[in-house]
Amino acid sequence: MSAMKVWKMNGAGNAFAVFDARESSFTPDAEKIRSIAAEMKADQVMSIELDPAADAFLRIWNSSGEQVGACGNGTRAVAHLLLEEAGADRVAIRTSADLLKGERAAGGLVTVDMGEPRMGWEEIPLEEKMDVRGVDVRIGPMDKPYLSKPAVVSMGNPHAVFFVEDVDAYNIPQIGPLVEWHPLFPEGTNVGFAQVIDRETIRLRVWERGAGLTKACGTGACAALVCAARAGKTDRKAKLILDGGDLIIEWRGSDNHVMMTGPVEVEMSFEI
Structure with a gap:
């Protein structure tokens, strides 16, 4: 098994530990994720994996150990890595929530197309039907x-x-x-x-x-x-x-x- 590259990154201060799992196995349990997040002072832990229909698949865990479907700043961070690696202007990254597209922006910034917001009460999801413009909390x-x-x-x-x-x-x-x-x-x-x-x-x-x-x-x-x-x-x-x-x-x-x-x-x- 080849060595695995790891990055400590941040997007506007949002901190990430990123593991390149395209050629190595990375299958941490919740306890391991919590340990990594604490050691690297990361809000999220992420692994870059192979995806046959995109430039990469991005797996995301919160620092508390559970896997989640989306992290916008984390996707931008990984988009930066992939853009630099490929010398490209655009990349496609799949998460368990969606297929997201990243591209270079002026001034060394990175843009990610986060797709459409989901506004149905059952899509969020809420426990019961309610006006999503102001819920009863x-x-x-x-x-x-x-x-x-x-x-x-x-x-x-x-x-x-x-x-x-x-x-x-x-x-x-x-x-x-x-x-x-x-x-x-x-x-x-x-x-x-x-x-x-x-x-x-x-x-x-x-x-x-x-x-x-x-x-x-x-x-x-x-x-x-x-x-x-x-x-x-x-x-x-x-x-x-x-x-x-x-x-x-x-x-x-x-x-x-x-x-x-x-x-x-x-x-x-x-x-x-």
């Missing part, structure tokens, strides 16, 4: 909650987005877990706290399902823009300001696809 006293009615959408993984006046006024590590496994979300949910600054700018912090509060969340940024634009709070293209950096999200009217553009950094690489 309340934090605080039942008669006077200080957070309520998050908008929900799936970007290959579920997201609940609260629109707030000041994102820094909330104890996200305390609130996040209450919403993450609320009974309305049978598969759990990511939880976004979005402050609309103007029609082209959103300040966002995200409690990620299975990872906690992270410096950035690509699918969370996509979800926040979609929910904001759908509610008429912003235009269909905006800058998302996250703790680790900025992402540009565009929800195209031409084909309903969400495009995510942002930076990628390779912090280190080694072989095992």
Whole structure:
């Protein structure tokens, strides 16, 4: 068996441990994933695998050990590796949620086509039929909650987005877990706290399902823009300001696809 290359990367501060499993076997259990994530200080662990109908298959685990279908910033990071490796302008990456396309953008940035947002209550999924523009989730006293009615959408993984006046006024590590496994979300949910600054700018912090509060969340940024634009709070293209950096999200009217553009950094690489 040949040596396996490993990268520590980040996309706007969202940290990843990436294993090249195209020529080697990588079949970690949940305990091993948690160990890798702790040792490499990674929000997600990912393996690049062979795919007969794409440039690669990307398998994704959250730092808590469970396998998930989507990670937008992680897909951008791997797209960067594959673009550099092939000397190409575009690559196709399959995940268990979708086939995503990555391409080079100006200024050394990388864009990933995240596909169409999923807005049906059963697609997110919710436990019961409900208006996805504001679901019945309340934090605080039942008669006077200080957070309520998050908008929900799936970007290959579920997201609940609260629109707030000041994102820094909330104890996200305390609130996040209450919403993450609320009974309305049978598969759990990511939880976004979005402050609309103007029609082209959103300040966002995200409690990620299975990872906690992270410096950035690509699918969370996509979800926040979609929910904001759908509610008429912003235009269909905006800058998302996250703790680790900025992402540009565009929800195209031409084909309903969400495009995510942002930076990628390779912090280190080694072989095992």
